[in-house]
Amino acid sequence: MSRLTDLLAQARKTDPQLAADLEAEFRQLTQRSQFGLVFERHQPEAVELPGRPVRRGDTVRVLPPRGSLTIGDTRHWVVTDLERTPDGKQAHLTEADVDPEVREPATSTAALEDLVVVARFEDPIYPGLVETGRVENGGDKPFHTVINAENFHALEMLTYTHRHKVDCIYIDPPYNTGAKDWKYNNDYVGKEDDYYHSKWLSFMQSRLEVARDLLNPSDSTLIVTIDEKEYARLALLLEKIFPGAKMQMVSSVINPRGIVRGNEFARSNEFIYYLRLGAARIAPESIENSSGSPVAWETMRRRSIAGARGRRGAGACGPNQFFAIHVDVASGAIVGRGEPLPLTAQVADYRAPRGCVAVFPARDDGTEMNWSLTHTAFDERWSKGYVRAGKATPDKPQKYIIQYILGGVIDDIESGRVNILGRNPDGSIKAEYLESKERMAHSQWNIPSHNAQQHGTGLLEDLMPKRKFPYAKSLYAVEDALRFVVASKPNALILDFFSGSGTTAHAVMRLNKQDGGRRQCISVTNNEVSADEQKGLRKKGLRPGDAEWEQWGICDYVTKPRVTAAITGRTPAGDPIKGEYKFTDEFPMADGFEENAAFFTLTYEAPRQVRRNRAFARVAPMLWLKAGSRGRIISSLPERGWDVAQAYGVLEDMDHAPEFLAALEADPQVGMAFIVTDSEVAFQSVARQLPEHATAVRLYESYLHNFQINRRA
Known part of the structure; x- marks a missing residue:
């Protein structure tokens, strides 16, 4: 129920008449347009x-x-x-x-x-992280991270580590179909709920408002998928939260066969909103002509009437462009040519060699034209396979269509931008372009690789046999959606806070493999157990929080194993994954990826414990995230009171500041220095001495201040 309905219920207990009057006014308000x-x-x-x-x-x-x-x-x-x-x-x-x-x-x-x-959600939280595992196969590459958490609180946590640093957010939120696919205040929302639309909007608004604080306002993109149930309301909500963004909607076919819901059109598509902030641009898509698009052959006969035989003036041709081309009747191949005919000579008097047809340039109405090439230019191109006889037209004045390759295409061939596949029986070349061409993608996507059943659910079964996840996105659909906005950003940071099975992280790994990028993905998902499975677990006396319950949650049972399997190339049982990746980059799934990933669970800390430096082990992963998620995590400090890892350093004992500063100076890859002190004077003293490549952050003042000001009503 809405907040107003709750207040009316309270009023009814003390003053029924006042409550009745308020309800009447409320009804009048709700009837206004x-x-x-x-x-x-x-x-x-x-x-x-x-x-x-x-x-x-x-x-x-x-x-x-x-x-x-x-x-x-x-x-x-x-x-x-x-x-x-x-x-x-x-x-x-x-x-x-x-x-x-x-x-x-x-x-x-x-x-x-x-x-x-x-x-x-109106109360401030003081988050921490506990690492629950990692897989390392990417050398010094930054880590992808999977966070098991309620996503609103995970977003709040990320305001400390990644405020205004995210290049792209891709989310696939609950579609609010009325099925048990999402909860509001710990209870499933169904169609019978009078407020199920507004609860969904409230749910989305709270998360999108925090997400806005994470996106880079000068150059970033938000991508949101949705179906027809809420797409219109979502558009208005997005415009409200991101008033300056450039928004466009794409329609994408995800199930060509369609799904029938009662007496409705079979649903085969969903919608994708792209919101671009600042200078963010949509990249053109590449069309690889080498995949079967041959070079163009043009008709050699002049088209314009100005190119007719004997014409004078602009566009007229010379006398050497009217000659017979000899085509062998048996093979349909060009075997030679005759000499150019003077204007006084008649075509009817010309005799072709035995077994050949003499082909002169002529329109269908009999008008004699000219060839686009002189006789000597014809000889040169024909000898290289750049001229051929096309379709026979025995009932027309010109007995064969004669085709040739234009000079620009010949330049491409001779410069190596075209692949020569061989020659046809008549000696003409077979060639396809090697270089790609670009065009802006359309807003209607009907792409076989985006089939969610085959390349979402089916691919997930290859990675994790016998483990089910409903409505998994096509890996290649997410990959393509991201490519349009991060292809030119090899170090992009991508966030998915409705991560589900982990498709977004998997897609980012594929993009990295294709161009050698070092993109990172932060995936946030909870460990919710499906509604059907909950019944059986409750009958056994289990509750959320019990180990036997949590093992069946989305994060532990699907997301973490899927990301691990993608990197290692092995199923959760340890077997090589069967099958191959398809489309843009085809290779065996058992090869895995040269990537790293770390897994965390969000914790809730007491601010007093944080301030007293008694929660360092759980704050430590956040420092690692803030510094770029590279290398090891400084989870505890040695007796000397300081430590420096690959990406950052932590100083706790001010007496050892000179040693700490020397270690930072010696390693230019260290980008952040966290200084634990209650004294602003001590902090500034160390900060002034830091090398230029390191940024100073005060603990725990910056942490506590961030979450105190993040209180949201």
Whole structure:
């Protein structure tokens, strides 16, 4: 329900008449016509954090008993105290979000194991990261990262590490079809919900507003895929959040056979919004003519009437351009020519060699024309295979169509830009262009490689046999969508915060292989278990947060194994992946990629612990991300109080600043220096002495300040 509906419900309990009057006014307001995007302002979104330790002051929900299939008590409570009892740890609770002027908030107690922490989006968070694995096959290349997190909170975390640094965001959000494909406030949203459109818009708005802070405002692109259910509302929302962006929509066929939903046209396409910020441009697509497009052959007879035999003035031809070309009747090949005929000579008097037809240039109405070549130019081109007899036309004045290759194409052939494949039986060349041509892609895409069933779901089964993921995107469709905006950016940073199976990261790896790029992809996905699987797990007495539950989540069961399999070329079972990549770059999938990837889970830290330098191990991966995700992570500091890795350094003990500064000076690849101090004077003293290639960042002041100001209502 919307926030206004909740407030009316509270008012009804204390003053029914006032509530009735307010509802009547509310109905009048909702009947007014509105132009543009208008949707309900809902209760602030919240997300449950299973596995997060319960602390005093936390907002929590009481879970139903293990084995129950009901949602249970949906109220939020605040933990006022914690105590040990003979039965285990207990929490004292006070009901949250209750106006004390309306009624007294309820109180209760519950076992800690029956509570789950709830994070509300209007509250600031202090995130950390725990590394859960990595795969290294790319030498000194930067790492791709996969983050298991609620994506709004992951985006908040990235405002510290990547504010205004992202070159491209590609997202494939829930399409809001009414199926159980997404949750709002920990419950699935279906079509029967009166507010399912506005809940989806609220859900998208909160994330897109943070994403806007991550994109490089001077040159970046947002790509969003959607279907017909929400494309119109999404367009208005995007215009609202990105008012200065250049927006265009592409229609892309993803299922040529179509999917029928009741009495509707069979759905075969989806839509892709491109929003370009600043100087961002769409690159032309390359058309490789060497894939079967031959060189052009032109008709050798002059077309303009000014080129008729005997004409004078502009465009007229000389006497050496009217002669017979001898074509062998049996083979259809040119075997020679006659001498140029003077204007007084008659074509009817000309005798061709035995077995040949004399072909003179003539229009279908009998008008005698001229050839585009003189007799000597004809000899030169014919000898090189640049002239040929085409289709026979025995019922017309000109008995064969004579074709030739233009001078510009000959220049391409002789400069090596055309591939000579051989010669035809008549001696004419067979040739195709080697160099590519470019054109702007159309906004209608009907490309076989974008078939989601074959190259999304099917390819995923090759990578991870027996592991299912619904509605996987075609790898090549995502690759092509990205290529238009990052082809000229070999060091681009790409973010996907609705990562799902990890297709975007996989596509970025393919782009890197094709041009030697060092692009990075940050993939954010949660570890949600599908609605159908949840029922079976709950019957077994399992809950989110239990290891036996979490192993079936999207991130652990699909995303991380898919990224690992793509890099290593081996399935989760350790077998070489069968099959080959197709289209732009074809090679065995078992070859893998020369890439690196690291996997993390988002944590929620207490700001007091951060300020006291007691959460360094969980803040450390964020420093590594902020410095470019290269090399090792400085997860703890040695006794000397400082360390320098490939991309950054950390100084904690000011007494050792000279050694730290010397290490930075010796390594020009170190781009950031994190200095842990409460003293602004000490920070500035070290910062002034840093080498030019290093940027100073103060801990933990910069971290705490970032998330304090990021509070969003």
